[in-house]
Amino acid sequence: MYQYNDDDQTLINERVTQYRGQTERYLKGELGEDEFRALRLMNGLYVQTHAPMLRVAGPYGLLSSKQLRMLAHVARKYDKSYAHITTRQNIQFNWPDLKDVPDILADLASVQMHAIQTSGNCLRNTTTDHLAGVCTDEIEDPRAYCEIIRQWTILHPEFAYLPRKFKIAVSGSEQDRAATQLHDIGLHLIKNDAGEIGFRVLVGGGLGRTPVIGKVIRPFLEKQHLLSYLEAIVRVYNLNGRRDNKYKARIKILVKESGIDQMRDWVEAEWQQIKTSMEVSDERYAEIQAHFTPPTYVTNAEQDNSFDANKEQSTAFATWIKYNTADHKIPGYRAAFISLKAPDSPPGDITDKQLDEIAALADLYSFGEVRTTHRQNMVLADIKQADLFELWQKLDALSLATPNIGTATDMICCPGLDFCALANAGSIGIAKEINEALDDIDYLHDIGDLKINMSGCMNGCAHQSVGHIGILGVDKKGVEWYQLTLGGSSENEAALGERLGPALAKDQVTQAVSTILDVYIKQRLDEEKFLDTVKRVGVTPFKEAIY
């Protein structure tokens, strides 16, 4: 993974010093509330219902074991001994003290981590495929491009006060696992007819109040123009994006109001002026790519016989392999998911002890690296098949082996009313209820591939509008109600869910989800997946069963 050089380290150290000064001035009353708010947000610090919340950047989801141990330390020393993985591959702490944050950032800086631009109206953390570099459908490893984008975004002097937040995601594979069509800019590595690799560039996707699927602004962008094209888009947005209404300030509204053709004309005109001066050279790419060379895999991993024998002997192990591991490009290796969706734990939460233990497992089995996923789980990407049984046993002992990846209980869920100042309704409690209702693992596996996403307010942090089943909490005269949608997707066939009917009362939500699953089981043909059934039969049969 990318290792900081002296300049990278100096920059984040200087950022800590800068923020320490800003915090001191705020605490002395020398910096106003609004001013400090903007400055702290650009260091990841929100003020929430109970306490500040600190969001630490997980650059394109990649973490070292050393960094995991530091996160465990932060959770123990400054928080209530747990952290939370977000849908943008970041790590959140829910209970830090505002005055401790400079010390936390200094601790994080000692392991090449920071919270720069994890919030605020600026260029945010770039995300990518959690199976980057190991998946079997990859066109090219996207991580070097992500690092180049990361460096371009960090402390970009022109784009720190954009109309609204700005998120970029990169996918390097055929299957989009990074929800790139739902980002302000989505980049797909593709191969053109001449066999050259470049980017398909999408713009104006996003979730939140007005979910929109991104539109192609440039079908093929040569690699050397990556940064100039990004700069052109963001400059056009900075100068032309709406600033009169924060709900209309995202680039998706600019694209919608101006039209994609006008947007393309603006961007192309701007780009022509800067493309030659901002080229990324082959040498530069090579220098960054050298940080992402594949680890030294053993050449005979697939000759191991214990893997098949263990699968035959233990159904539980075989089930875990089926649901919680993914194919690897190297024969005899698999990528193993760490499920952060145990039935009794809020989705995405992880304790200090689990972080420390995962660090040890990463060192032992997976070249000391871990990834976070946009569905709030983690991945050990490089496990020899001979090690999988032992790994499974150890994960199981840590409650990290619930075999539910990609199933109904692998829910994306925001912190909701319990923690978030913006939320209108609870989400963790409903997740728990749904989990309890679906506690029969065989039933869960029979339902199969299903993505339930639940947000406690319109801001849609849990991407409910692209959930196969989306649940949105709303407030009606002080009472929590829940709006259900069906048929959303954030993958290749990105789609926004269709509203099922009027919002439901809190005590009806779990029953409605069960009813939806019953209708699916009745309606499905052969091996048809949930999303395909919804596409084929439409929402009416589901609606009729619920209302």
Added chain:
Amino acid sequence: MKIIKDKQIIENSWRHIADDEATGSGDITVSLSRWNNEKSTLASHSGDIGIRIAPADNVADIADELNNITLVAVELPAFTDGRAFSHARLLRSRYGYKGEIRAIGSYMADQAFYLNRVGVNAFEFENATDLALAISTMNDFTVKYQESSN
């Protein structure tokens, strides 16, 4: 009133004239629209003329005249309005403007670092105590990832 210019605190010699205000004498700035409407009469003004760029203005409109202008003021009506950053960057990098670019309006001393990076070399603040602070924040970082004007 004192301002910062090239990281020094100096006395200000410019007055910002509203669109309906008499120009008087001395060095003045006018809005881009007044400049466009009254160019010929402003040419006979006794002092120097500077142009104020409001957030929604397009700096390309003055590209051909920059050789004759000694000051361009970029306006931040609120510290959250980041258009001034792009205006300054374009003035320096695209149109090669060498004169003074001054940040005016309502913004934070903490923004001086980025403003300086995009080419702003003069700063007016509502509060005089911000002057020394702004100079110090311009030295917050000794390293950078992006090419810019500074």
